[in-house]
Amino acid sequence: MAKTKKSENVSKKATNPSPNALYVLEVFLIDGPITEEFAALNPVVSRTIEIEGNNTLQDLHKIIFKAFDREEEHMYEFQVGGKGPQDPNARRYCTKQAFSSSDLAPKPTGDVSSTSIASLALSIDDAFGYWFDFGDDWWHQIDVISIADIVPSGKYPKITQRVGASPPQYADFE
DSSP: OOOOOOOTTOOOOOOOOOTTOEEEEEEEEEESSOOHHHHHHOSOOEEEEEEETTSBHHHHHHHHHHHTTOOSOOOEEEEESSSSTTOTTSEEEEOHHHHTOTTOSSOOSEETTTOBSGGGOOOTTOEEEEEEOTTTOEEEEEEEEEEESSOOSSOSSEEEEEESOOOOSSOOOO
């Protein structure tokens, strides 16, 4: 799956670790078990999400799960502080269940249920990874589009834009 280029008009902003900040994130599907037909019809699949700094990575997972119309839960991981998805130098955040898995090396940095978005020290133009379903390997790149000091009233997190269709969680390759 191709990822679109970000606008060059976005100005850099210093990291705002405030739990009151509003983060606008664009989540791109970059790899997973999709058919060639689906990929041809949907060259870019992304979702724009608004989330508050006091929300957790678990909250981000839940809204991504909803945004891509997934049906069955699986283990997942966020990779932050590297150069994007699959960077071995990134900090890894997983569920408590994944912490107990002997398959994960090195051990994760933190638990998604207690790690807030604000604590990640994100800046505009940062990119980080989200890996869903360790068997089927759905890979996503999450780009930080903007960080606002003031959160407009409303319910967060929320999906504000969808590009491309959601692929079926379990593709029929026959």
